[in-house]
Amino acid sequence: MKILDGQLVSQATKDELKIKVAQLVAEGKKVPHLAAILVGTNGASETYVGSKVRTCEEIGFRSTLVRLEDTISEYKLLETIEQLNNDMDVDGILVQLPLPKHISDEKVINAIHPSKDVDGFHPVSVGKMVQSLPTFIPATPHGIMLMLEHYKINTKGMHAVVIGRSNIVGRPMSILLSANTNPGNCTVTICHSATKNLKELCLQADIIVAALGRPEFVTADMVKDGAIVIDVGITRVADATKKRGYALKGDVQFDTVSPKCSWITPVPGGVGPMTIAALMKNTYNACLTKH
Numbered sequence: 213m214k215i216l217d218g219q220l221v222s223q224a225t226k227d228e229l230k231i232k233v234a235q236l237v238a239e240g241k242k243v244p245h246l247a248a249i250l251v252g253t254n255g256a257s258e259t260y261v262g263s264k265v266r267t268c269e270e271i272g273f274r275s276t277l278v279r280l281e282d283t284i285s286e287y288k289l290l291e292t293i294e295q296l297n298n299d300m301d302v303d304g305i306l307v308q309l310p311l312p313k314h315i316s317d318e319k320v321i322n323a324i325h326p327s328k329d330v331d332g333f334h335p336v337s338v339g340k341m342v343q344s345l346p347t348f349i350p351a352t353p354h355g356i357m358l359m360l361e362h363y364k365i366n367t368k369g370m371h372a373v374v375i376g377r378s379n380i381v382g383r384p385m386s387i388l389l390s391a392n393t394n395p396g397n398c399t400v401t402i403c404h405s406a407t408k409n410l411k412e413l414c415l416q417a418d419i420i421v422a423a424l425g426r427p428e429f430v431t432a433d434m435v436k437d438g439a440i441v442i443d444v445g446i447t448r449v450a451d452a453t454k455k456r457g458y459a460l461k462g463d464v465q466f467d468t469v470s471p472k473c474s475w476i477t478p479v480p481g482g483v484g485p486m487t488i489a490a491l492m493k494n495t496y497n498a499c500l501t502k503h
């Protein structure tokens with residue numbers, strides 16, 4: 213069993229970007245600028261946005277964090293996005309999800325100009341991704357592809373089973389893995405809450421991507437010997453023995469599953485850090501395309 217080390221690959225990706233930013237500076241060019249909007253005070257969202265902003269600083273990007281009260285009107289949020297759309301210095305705009313219930317995710321995502329849609333959630337970006345055209349790829353699936361690429365894992369012809377059909381992970385992951393690329397070229401099965409024979413399908417998988425958000429859902433009896441297991445889950449589970457009062461649990465029962473795998477991602481230190489690295493890559497590309 214070998215570990216797909218998200219911390220390590222993320223660091224390598226950030227180091228590359230750091231050098232590229234230094235080159236931009238040396239040429240007197242503008243550095244990439246990410247604007248993140250955080251609505252409310254969800255603990256996990258605070259952590260993620262905080263580490264996105266910190267990463268920007270680390271590699272020499274500009275960043276702007278816009279904090280809004282969770283009582284903010286949808287209209288005000290849309291107005292804030294419009295201002296960032298029109299701000300020539302801002303290259304990428306990210307609205308951290310989830311949003312409060314009175315705000316429509318769809319309206320917010322649609323309001324971001326596709327040229328600044330570094331999350332890749334806008335319908336224009338999604339449409340291009342489906343057609344394998346150059347575009348912003350959502351950060352989590354993008355990060356997973358970067359990790360497979362880094363370890364030179366040849367996925368051609370493999371059967372990939374993706375558990376979860378969300379717009380931000382499962383669905384785009386299934387599209388990327390089935391594309392005529394390397395990594396890619398997989399035969400993909402996408403599973404969800406209405407799937408009847410999930411265990412049988414998982415047992416046929418050369419690659420399992422667990423992205424359903426249920427801690428330790430994937431157990432050893434569901435995994436074929438030699439499979440590659442990618443764990444996208446990251447749930448905070450109360451644990452008094454931990455400093456922060458919670459432990460992070462993936463969607464995979466790591467201790468029992470890992471001995472069967474050829475490769476597996478840990479939680480934390482797997483997909484999470486790669487998500488951030490991929491977002492930084494998207495932001496760099498947004499800047500290059502525009503200037």
Ligand SMILES: Nc1nc(=O)c2c([nH]1)NC[C@@H]1CN(c3ccc(C(=O)N[C@@H](CCC(=O)O)C(=O)O)cc3)C=[N+]21
Binds near residue numbers: 260263352460482483
């Ligand atoms: N508009 C938007 N874009 C996103 O990309 C987005 C989002 N909304 N909403 C929530 C999810 C989740 N997400 C993560 C980012 C970093 C870690 C990460 O760094 N995880 C660390 C641990 C972090 C911790 O200690 O909690 C790790 O796995 O090692 C995890 C998850 C981005 N998301």
